């Protein structure tokens with residue numbers, strides 16, 4: 001029988017589609033599209049994936065995305081991610097994409113949105129996994145650029161469930177994006193933001209109070225401010241945590257040092273996710289296994305994490321109820 005982690009029905013809510021580009025696919029797409037990469041082989045690429053902080057990762061992540069040109073490329077990428085997620089027991093995934101990484105290279109929404117839709121439909125037909133898209137604004141670029149991106153996204157909003165905020169956190173507070181988030185809210189979208197990964201607790205407060213987000217992506221540094229932890233607990237604000245990412249980007253020295261279990265015990269609605277699995281070497285199942293062994297989580301705590309993922313998602317109440325019922329029926333041994 002498959003391992004408990006695989007058998008638990010789960011939702012993934014923090015995965016960047018551009019961060020699922022495996023070195024093998026990067027090399028294949030570079031050849032297919034006539035692009036020369038600084039790191040030419042799969043081994044060279046993997047050897048370069050030794051990061052010192054978020055920015056050292058982002059530099060390689062944006063470079064890697066340069067091989068994505070055609071709708072077929074985006075479809076292959078989406079399908080490959082969803083196949084792997086389904087194999088880990090993920091039933092639904094809410095997937096970030098970074099349009100500005102592509103529009104900045106002259107690739108329009110019509111190209112990547114068509115590719116994503118093709119990969120999402122094929123994966124749902126073959127593996128039963130459903131998915132939704134979260135448009136992320138790059139916070140190293142100004143809010144005016146985010147506004148232009150939202151203009152370009154307008155014809156596609158029926159296929160986008162939420163907006164988010166990612167890229168270099170330090171020096172780029174959430175409050176700088178209040179107007180574009182307000183526009184997204186008025187368009188009926190859900191709101192999320194990366195906050196408290198490398199940035200201070202103040203950025204988590206701003207994401208909640210200025211942007212009005214439904215979930216915080218990462219949020220590990222919230223623990224430095226107990227009033228903020230209390231706020232997260234009282235309001236049931238989910239954190240989409242990514243433990244393997246946090247170790248690879250030196251947010252914590254070792255998985256044993258991660259604060260996921262403490263926050264769970266405080267009563268925060270913690271979830272487990274993969275972030276950029278092709279770069280950090282771990283899909284969502286690996287992230288559950290890492291905290292299970294590194295933090296000594298019990299089977300019941302793993303069930304709590306999976307239930308949190310269902311409840312924190314943007315799925316409709318009937319689908320949530322169905323997944324929670326399935327979860328309750330999973331044998332724990």
Ligand code: HPA
Pocket residue numbers: 016019054061166167168169194197245275276
């Ligand atoms: N943080 C911020 N931006 C990102 C990340 C992350 O972990 N992954 C991809 N873009």
Ligand code: ZN
Pocket residue numbers: 014016166194217275
């Ligand atoms: Zn992220």
